[in-house]
Amino acid sequence: MSNSSSSLTHNDMDNISSAKLSRTVQRLALNNVTNTTLAQETSSINSNLRTLKSSLNIAKNEGTKIPQLNRRLIHDSTNSVPLRRGHDIASTEMHFQRSKEMEEHDKENHDPFSNESVSTNSTKDTLPNIEKQHELEKERTNLDINKDNDVGRKRPMSAVVEQDEPKKFKVCSVNGTEEYEWEDLDAEDVNDPFMVSEYVNDIFEYLYRLEVITLPNKEDLYKHRNIRQNRDILVNWLVKIHNKFGLLPETLYLAINIMDRFLCKELVQLDKLQLVGTSCLFIASKYEEVYSPSIKHFASETDGACTEEEIKEGEKFILKTLNFNLNYPNPMNFLRRISKADDYDIQSRTLAKFLLEISLVDFRFIGILPSLCAAAAMFLSRKMLGKGKWDGNLIHYSGGYSKDQLAPACRMIMDYLTGPIVHDEFHRKYQSRRFMKASVISVQWALKVRKNDYDIMTLHE
Secondary structure (H helix, E strand, O other): OHHHHHHHHHHHHHHHHHHHHHHHHHHHHHHHHHHHHHHHHHHHHHHHHHHHHHHHHHHHHHOOOOOOOOHHHHHHHHHHOOOOHHHHHHHHHHHHHHHHHHHHHOOOOOOOOOOHHHHHHHHHHHHHHHHHHHHHHHHHHHHHHHHHHOOOOOOOOOOOOOOOOOOEEEEEOOOOOEEEEEEOHHHHHOOOHHHOOOOHHHHHHHHHHHHHHOOOOHHHHOOOOOHHHHHHHHHHHHHHHHHHHOOOHHHHHHHHHHHHHHHHHOOOOHHHHHHHHHHHHHHHHHHHOOOOOOHHHHHHHOOOOOOHHHHHHHHHHHHHHOOOOOOOOOHHHHHHHHHHHOOOOHHHHHHHHHHHHHHHHOHHHOOOOHHHHHHHHHHHHHHHOOOOOOOHHHHHHOOOOOHHHHHHHHHHHHHHHHOOOOOHHHHHHOOOHHHOOHHHHHHHHHHHHHHOOOOOOOOOO
């Protein structure tokens, strides 16, 4: 009986050993297949990711749209190496559970010299493979989501826009010698439709021709008796009314130009001179202003010297005399043009406004081109602020006026600043903070320059 039991025991042991050996071989084969499948899919995904990364770097350098991951590549890779997530994970976990049960069942009959340790280690290695599989699935899902979100989205432009240096041009004399060099500052405004950079040169060429046509002749004004004194009084009063109504600077320049041109053609009695000035300011306000003051406001400012009907009749007569030609190249346009070369400095521009308006009120400036007066005003305002010399950009954007051409007009402005005050309303207007007390600063500077006998044309150079 004992022999038969022992024989059965040995037979059972042989069967169990052979079964264990077959299970071990099956596990090793399964592990090899799983590891090979994961390795193939990992290499395929990594190659796709490297391709996407290189495409992103190329797009970032070239500034094109962000390239998207090719869905076909991932689809082909997944088809070539099929991956069924749920089935593989379930089978792997079931395999791990069965091996664990067998290990507990055979602990008593464990052979220390058998290959069971190898199968246990291979089973433990399946856990990090499962984690890698999860990570690859998440990466692929995120790539698909990003692709759907980024379709049609352009690469954002940089906030810092690099501007090219302006083109430089040289102006030479007839002999071929270089006179000055200037930069194309209008190229900066190519994207601003309000600056009309493509037409600005043609516009100012037309204004330079027009200022000669609309320039009054000083000799024709002397047919009026005491015209200089009477004109100073009338202009001083017009500056007061203009400032009281808060009208634009262009309105005052146009009104006085219309008045001077009309006086050159018609002989006006002294008692009608105020009516001429009022009608000219009324015409200019309707031409320049968005909201022109009513005619009754102009009539009330004359203290009964002019009625509304008289202003209307005067308006008709003046317009007929001038053939309705109100095309006047306003000096403010030339001053704004020069301010471009001065970097639009508000201080020098405010001082230049005061100096330019001197050419409007002073009788001696009748017959001088508005562009020349604007250039002389900017030249002196820069001298007051201690700025540099009259460079090529300032020469070009002023209309081509050099220092020698500006010298006579600059000296006339200095004579007005150092002389007795004739137009008190004009000086009072520019004594306010609104105009940075330009009249006070200019008069004090001019007196100091004359006292020390400085040459204004070479000052601060």
